[in-house]
Amino acid sequence: MSDMSTLLEQQIPALRRYALGLSRDDHTADDLVQDCLERAISRWFLRRQGGDLRAWLFAILRNLYISSCRTQSRRATSMAIEEIIASDGYPDPEARLETRDILVALDQLPEEQKSILLLVGVEDFTYEDVARMLGVPIGTVMSRLSRGRQRLRTILGTGQPTLIRRVK
Amino acid sequence: MNSRDAPIGEDDLQAFIDERLSGERRSMMEAYLAQSPDTRERVAEDRRHRDALRARLERVAREPIPMRLRIANIQETRRGQRSRWLSSASLAAGIFLAGAAGGWFAGSVHPPVSPTSFIPRTAVVANDAIAAHQTFTVEVMHPVEVDASNEAHLVQWLSKRLGRRLAAPDLSQFGYRLMGGRLLPGGGGPAAQLMYDDVGGKRLTLYVQAAGGAATAFRFRQGKNESTFAWIDQGFGFAVTAASDRNALLPVAESVYHSFEEPEGRAIKD
Numbered sequence: 071m072s073d074m075s076t077l078l079e080q081q082i083p084a085l086r087r088y089a090l091g092l093s094r095d096d097h098t099a100d101d102l103v104q105d106c107l108e109r110a111i112s113r114w115f116l117r118r119q120g121g122d123l124r125a126w127l128f129a130i131l132r133n134l135y136i137s138s139c140r141t142q143s144r145r146a147t148s149m150a151i152e153e154i155i156a157s158d159g160y161p162d163p164e165a166r167l168e169t170r171d172i173l174v175a176l177d178q179l180p181e182e183q184k185s186i187l188l189l190v191g192v193e194d195f196t197y198e199d200v201a202r203m204l205g206v207p208i209g210t211v212m213s214r215l216s217r218g219r220q221r222l223r224t225i226l227g228t229g230q231p232t233l234i235r236r237v238k
Numbered sequence: 239m240n241s242r243d244a245p246i247g248e249d250d251l252q253a254f255i256d257e258r259l260s261g262e263r264r265s266m267m268e269a270y271l272a273q274s275p276d277t278r279e280r281v282a283e284d285r286r287h288r289d290a291l292r293a294r295l296e297r298v299a300r301e302p303i304p305m306r307l308r309i310a311n312i313q314e315t316r317r318g319q320r321s322r323w324l325s326s327a328s329l330a331a332g333i334f335l336a337g338a339a340g341g342w343f344a345g346s347v348h349p350p351v352s353p354t355s356f357i358p359r360t361a362v363v364a365n366d367a368i369a370a371h372q373t374f375t376v377e378v379m380h381p382v383e384v385d386a387s388n389e390a391h392l393v394q395w396l397s398k399r400l401g402r403r404l405a406a407p408d409l410s411q412f413g414y415r416l417m418g419g420r421l422l423p424g425g426g427g428p429a430a431q432l433m434y435d436d437v438g439g440k441r442l443t444l445y446v447q448a449a450g451g452a453a454t455a456f457r458f459r460q461g462k463n464e465s466t467f468a469w470i471d472q473g474f475g476f477a478v479t480a481a482s483d484r485n486a487l488l489p490v491a492e493s494v495y496h497s498f499e500e501p502e503g504r505a506i507k508d
Contacts (some may be wrong), residue, residue, distance in 0.1 A: 075309040082307055083299040090298050091291070100304060101358045101457065107312050108455055137451070138358055172290045190256060191288040192295055197253075212249040219255070219284045226287065 074114055078107060081127050084193060088128060091188040092135050092181075094173045102138075106131040122199070129203045132185055139181065175225045183218030186211060246270050251277070255284045306458075315455050359449055360457040363475030364468035366424040367445035368461055370431050371479040374420065375441040382418030382433050392419050396430040400446060402474060406432050407444065407497035412490050414442050425449060425475065442480035444494055449475030456491060458484055467491035471498065 085106060089099035109130050110117075117126055176184055182204070189195045189203070190211075201208040246266060253259040254267045271278045305311060374381055384392040389406060397404040399421055406416050414434035422429050429447035436442075454470045465487055468477040476498065478491045 072309075078309050079303060082303050083301075086301075086307075087295045087299040091295055096298070098358060098361070099298070100307060101361070103307055104312065105358075105454065107307065107309065111309065111312060172287065172294050176291065187288075187291070192292050197258075209249070212252055215252050216248050219252075219287070222287050223280070223283055 074111070077123060078110060078127075081124055082107075084124070085127060085131055088188055088193060089131060089135070091173065091176065091192065092132075092184065094177050102131060102135060105134050109134070125195070125199050125203055128189065128193070128195075132203070136181060172226075175222060178225050179218055179221055183214050183221065186214050187218045187222070190215060251281070255281055255288070312455075358454075358457070359451055359470055359475065360454050360468045361459070362425065363445070363447060363449055363470065363477050364457065364459045364466045366429065366447060367431075367443070367468060367477030367479050368459070368464065368466055370422055370424070370429070370445055371443045371464060371466075374431065374433065375443060381441070383420035385418035386416040388418075389416065396421060396432075399428045400430055400448070400474075402446075402472075404430060404446060405497070407494050409434055409442070409490060409493065412493070413437065414490070417441070440481060442478065442482075442490065445475075445477040445479065447475050448473065456488075456495075458488075460484070469495065471495070 082103065085103045086099060089102040089106075090096065093099045093102060106127060110127055117123070176187065179187070185204070186200060189200050190197065195203070197208050197211050201211045204211065250259060250263055250267055254264070254271075259267055271281065384395065386392075386406075393405055396419060406419070409415075413436040415436075417433045417435055419430060419432040422431060424445075425447040427448050429445060431446075432444040434442045434444070449470050450473060451470065453472070457468050459466045459468065464479050464481045465484060466477050466479040467487055468475065469491075470476070476494065478487060478494050480487060480490070482490075
């Protein structure tokens, strides 16, 4: 097995996990991973030597997910009611009932919060890595992380928005 | 992260939840939480959610890697489609995408995306194709709108409506002969379906509709009765559907793919 195969295949379990977190569906998640691997193979020699392979692959997968969502929303002629509610910023009441599956709750979050919760909380990327992958300052990563967590608490129906006061 | 004298902030709290706070800041945070039961509860809750998320996603990471994600298999599929990666249009797109994927170091920013459910474009094509297949292959009286005896007219008509040259691929090496075709709505515009059958009366359909975005590899979908290979190329989605298994259908799909490849240089001229 070639060097590239070995290096890429070592990342597949984590890529599948991230893709499932984003898409909520096993089959769709693997389509996404397959696309990601195809891209990575075709651009193997363009990747930054000595760069972080894992971060590179996750960034490719995320870009693919985002561009597919965009194509999807341009194409979409009908939208489920729950999605309309969710995009208005109000948590989907269904999700509150369906707390057995945390992915349903996560899916109510905007992609940028969803990705950060997955990349930090599940994939253990550093805040600095995530800032680079998303192309935003680290402070933005922290505030999206905070907002994402708060939103998850609201959706899961247990939390009050508690604000931490600055101690002078 | 913060200097030792800075007051406790939301970023400290997030880092504490992630167990990434160390040394003095961590002690400060613990002292703060000892005074603040509300925040303490919030930390515990956020950690529960994080753990639930990890637990929920753990299964897929422990599973053996599916065959279709094996690098050797992906390379095998790519080899069959090498030619289109070399066409100038794809090459330009490839460079652009490499820039996009590599560009995160340079600080590329995506506009926020609303949480619509994610469906790959090939799945949209496959679903439309399967619906059309199921609708028309069971027809006894009118399986096609224009039959193969008027092939020239059929091809001209469908090409005009779809806005691309559309010749009916010759699938006789697989035992399929053209029955005819029809125009139908799909993907927000006109779509075409060509129907073939073999001596046993088994029907196979080729479905074409406009589909934006970059070219994709073959995608296989196994339905209850039929299976489909779908792909996107040159701005169109293609799907080959029949009640066959994957191994029987793949060579047909490859043959169809090659029959729609543009002649050299065509992509530049258009």
